Structure formats: structure tokens, C-alpha cells
Amino acid sequence: MxxxxxxxxxxxxxxxxxxxxxxxxxxxxxxxxxxxxxxxxxxxxxxxxxxxxxxxxxxxxxxxxxxxxxxxxxxxxxxxGLVECHTHLVFGGNRADEFQRKLQGESYLDILASGGGILSTVRKTRAAAEEELLQSALHHLDGFRRYGITTLEAKSGYGLDAETELRLLRVAQQAGAQQPVRVVPTFLGAHVPGPEYKGRPADYLAMLAADVLPQLDPAAVPFVDIFCEEGAFSVDDSRHYLQRARELGFGLKIHAEQLHDLGGCLMAAELGAVSVDHCDYLTPEGAAQVAAASQGRTVAVLLPLVPLYLRQEKYAPGRQFIEAGLPVALSTDFNPGSCPSKNLWLALQVACLKMGLTPREALAAVTLNAAWAIGQQANCxxxxxxxxxxxxxxxxxxxxxxxxxxxxxxxxxxxxxxxxx
CATH class of the missing domain: 2.30.40.10 (Urease, subunit C, domain 1)
Structure with a gap:
């Protein structure tokens, strides 16, 4: 019976x-x-x-x-349950003080030059106690759960040194164990070069590859990510770093084509990346190349709330991506600088309005395809x-x-x- x-x-x-x-x-x-x-x-x-x-x-x-x-x-x-496949969950403080400066016309580079931007978050994150970071992460996870998110990817990336980056991953794992939303950690030490490595991005990546990646267990931290963009890491440097991560058994991800069409998405797809994220400047022709290189297995994770929050006009052409055979997922990109929002429903709505997705396509992009983008398709x-x-x-x-x-x-x-x- x-x-x-x-x-x-x-x-x-x-x-x-x-x-x-x-x-x-x-x-x-x-x-x-x-x-x-x-x-x-x-x-x-x-x-x-x-x-x-x-x-x-x-x-x-x-x-x-x-x-x-x-x-x-x-x-x-x-x-x-919704699957949130691109967040920067663990960080210290916030950047609310910069919001009005942006509205008054200061550029990101102006704010960065005055010690703001990501450098501000790095300072606050390095100074924060581990328990403080944990309580912040638990607070944010509770907010995500209220929006119906049941599985969430959590990137590091606001330490930019070996010690703090490892602490951020540890906090993400602790937060996942202390509440019901399932947390999938991703190592994004290669967010931008750490301030101690200003002007030496290749040296910073070499430090991560030598001092941090070998300390990580791919069973616990399944993915390694990198920001391939002007002012961050070049396509060639990103390729070498991702190749080393692959040799160590990690799945690969990349932030690419957010501000310029450099070819990072295609490079990552050729290495077997599980996802290429942002893609605002990826062309439909480029999307077809990514789809062909990965045989439709690399997911384009689109982040429509980022250009909305940054008051940019350029959105990833999601409609053309789908027509080119590229699988599409959606995420908030929750972070303290370019998207302090946990509302994945709003991301879905903006994707329909600005990226051309239909309601059914957008629902697939925040559930099944998002699960594929973080290797959780067998579970959720x-x-x-x-x-x-x-x-x-x-x-x-x-x-x-x-x-x-x-x-x-x-x-x-x-x-x-x-x-x-």
C-alpha cells in the first residue's frame, strides 16, 4: 500500500x-x-x-x-519556488550615502575616485566582524524568502584579499545552514583587483589561483566567477584564470559584456561555463556563437534591474537571445552598489518590458533555467x-x-x- x-x-x-x-x-x-x-x-x-x-x-x-x-x-x-541565480549576498554596510550623489549627477568614476563605490564596500566588509556579516546575510535571506526564493546563489567578491574572501564564503555557508533557503556559494574573488594590486590585475589573479583556489572544496563552493570588463580583467587574463579553476574541478561563471562587447561570453562558453552573466552588450550574433559553442548548455543570466537602477538605456536583447538558441535566466544581481533589490518579481516584469520576454519565458527564466545556471536543475x-x-x-x-x-x-x-x- x-x-x-x-x-x-x-x-x-x-x-x-x-x-x-x-x-x-x-x-x-x-x-x-x-x-x-x-x-x-x-x-x-x-x-x-x-x-x-x-x-x-x-x-x-x-x-x-x-x-x-x-x-x-x-x-x-x-x-x-523561485531560483535566484546571481547575488552578492554577503557584504558590509551599504552605499545609501552615494545614491543622492548619483542623482545629483556624479558619475561612478567620480565617486570611485573619492574613495566610494566598490572600494567603500570593501573597506566596510574587511572591517566587519564575521557575526555581523552573518546577521546581515540572514536578514537578506529572510527578505528573499518572502519573495518566494527557495534556492539562491551567493557570490563572494567584496573582500578582495585572501582572508576576507574566504570569510565571505564561510559566512554564506553558515547562513545557508541556519535558515531554510538553500544557498549555493560562488567564489568571485576576481571581482576587481584588490586595492593592494592596483594596476596589476594579472598579479592579483595569480595570487588568487595560488593562495585561495587550492583552499576551496568544489563540493562546497562549486563555482568560480570573474568580472571580465574594462577596468577589471581582460579576456586573456580571465581565460587563464578560468582554465586554472577548471583544472581544480570548479564549475565556471563569468560577468561579461556588461559595459563593452569584449568577447568574454564566447570565451567562457568555449571553456564550458555554466553561465554568462549580464550580457547587456552581447549581440544577437554573439549570442548565437555562445549557443553554438556550448551546444545550448551555457545559460545567459540577464540582470534587468541593474540598468534600471543605474539609469542606463542599454538592456540585454533577451528576445533575440532566445531566438538565437541561447537559454536565458533572470536574476536581481542583489548587491550594495548597482542593485540593492531582492524583488525577483520586479526583475521578471522589467525583463518583459525591456528585454522582450513573454510571461511564460520569464517564468522559466526565474525557475528551471535559473536552476541550470547554478547546477541545481536536478533538485529544483x-x-x-x-x-x-x-x-x-x-x-x-x-x-x-x-x-x-x-x-x-x-x-x-x-x-x-x-x-x-
Missing amino acids: LQPYSLLFCHAAQVLTLAGGPTDKPLTGAAHADWRIIEHGYVACLGDTIAAVGPMDELDAARIGPDTRVVDASGRVLMP GSLAPGKRADLLLLGVPDYRELPYWLGENPVEQVVIGGQFV
Whole structure:
């Protein structure tokens, strides 16, 4: 006799399964929107795992026991937990004092020259006690959870020296263990050269490769990232660093084509990078090259709130990326400088407005494709038997309302691993 369900959501107006596409690579092309929606459906869980998903007329009532928690989802949407695939979770302080300076016309370079910008955050982060950083990370994770994020990538990158960068990764892991949102750490020591290495980016990367990467366990910190951009690291220096990271067993990521089209995305895809992030200046032709080089396995993580917050006009051409065969994910890029926002729903909405994504494509980009972008596709991102029971109950009856109600948080209930949180 089959075991009774532990949790059952029933009578949902729509169940957004995100299932039905390929299982061996991210959603590409038309598959971004060609996933199954079940009208008047249910999702059943057994412990921390999804046990069954389907229309109500296929529900096995014999598996509803006296201890089954039954939730009536009438008139509402059920969907997978959101996957936040690009954040800079752990940092000291904030840069609210610079916001008005930006509004008054000071450029980022002017602020940087006066000791602000990323250097300000580096100073505050280096000076912060580990417990202070941990409490800040836990505070932010609580905010992410309220938006329905159930899995989150956390980059280092605001220490820019060996000791602090290792501390940031340690804090991210501690924060992941102390609350329900699952945290996937990424090493971004190569954010920009540390202030002690001003004008010597290759020397800084050599220090990271020699002194930090060997101390990291790819099982605990699965990805190494680098910012390939003018003023940060060149394509050639980035290639050599990523090659060394790959030799040590790490998955690869890159910040590239944010401000200039340097070719970093294609270089990283040729090395087998799991994602290329930002991509505002990646052309549709370049996107097709990235897709071909990776056979559709490298995900373009687009960050629409960054140009919005920085008051820039250039947004990644997401519509053309999809048409070029490049899988697309979306993220906030939560950080203290260019996107102090945890609202992934707003990122989804801006992607529809400014990048040309349809509602169904954008939903795939914050769930299944985002899971692929951080190597979590076997665990989360869709509602399918055997996956972790990460679910959201939304206060709307139709998925098309999700990008429509601008800036609103539709989340009514969050389930992570079969538990309400």
C-alpha cells in the first residue's frame, strides 16, 4: 500500500509545472514557453519530495490520510519556488550615502575616485566582524524568502584579499545552514583587483589561483566567477584564470559584456561555463556563437534591474537571445552598489518590458533555467515527482497577472523541502 501524502495542495486554478521540456539541458528557443500548465490541478508531497502532480480528476484520494495536511488552493496559482541565480549576498554596510550623489549627477568614476563605490564596500566588509556579516546575510535571506526564493546563489567578491574572501564564503555557508533557503556559494574573488594590486590585475589573479583556489572544496563552493570588463580583467587574463579553476574541478561563471562587447561570453562558453552573466552588450550574433559553442548548455543570466537602477538605456536583447538558441535566466544581481533589490518579481516584469520576454519565458527564466545556471536543475526549478518540494502559492488566478501587477509580491505561502516557512 502506498504511503499517504504528507502535504497536498488541491484545486489550484493553475499549476505551473515548468515540466515537459528536455531533461539534459536548459530550455532553449520555443521550449522557454512550451512547458505544461495544469488547469484545476494538485501537487502532492511526501516528506521533502514532490510525489505527484496532475489535474484534480487524477488525484489518488486513497493517499489522503488522517495526517495529510490539505491546502485548498482554489482561485490561486501554484508554481515552483523561485531560483535566484546571481547575488552578492554577503557584504558590509551599504552605499545609501552615494545614491543622492548619483542623482545629483556624479558619475561612478567620480565617486570611485573619492574613495566610494566598490572600494567603500570593501573597506566596510574587511572591517566587519564575521557575526555581523552573518546577521546581515540572514536578514537578506529572510527578505528573499518572502519573495518566494527557495534556492539562491551567493557570490563572494567584496573582500578582495585572501582572508576576507574566504570569510565571505564561510559566512554564506553558515547562513545557508541556519535558515531554510538553500544557498549555493560562488567564489568571485576576481571581482576587481584588490586595492593592494592596483594596476596589476594579472598579479592579483595569480595570487588568487595560488593562495585561495587550492583552499576551496568544489563540493562546497562549486563555482568560480570573474568580472571580465574594462577596468577589471581582460579576456586573456580571465581565460587563464578560468582554465586554472577548471583544472581544480570548479564549475565556471563569468560577468561579461556588461559595459563593452569584449568577447568574454564566447570565451567562457568555449571553456564550458555554466553561465554568462549580464550580457547587456552581447549581440544577437554573439549570442548565437555562445549557443553554438556550448551546444545550448551555457545559460545567459540577464540582470534587468541593474540598468534600471543605474539609469542606463542599454538592456540585454533577451528576445533575440532566445531566438538565437541561447537559454536565458533572470536574476536581481542583489548587491550594495548597482542593485540593492531582492524583488525577483520586479526583475521578471522589467525583463518583459525591456528585454522582450513573454510571461511564460520569464517564468522559466526565474525557475528551471535559473536552476541550470547554478547546477541545481536536478533538485529544483520545476514541479515533478522526485524533485524537492519547493512550492509557492500565489495570490493570483492566472500566471499572466504575474508580470502585470508591477512591483507587487504575489506570494502567499512558501514551502521549502515540504515545510511551510
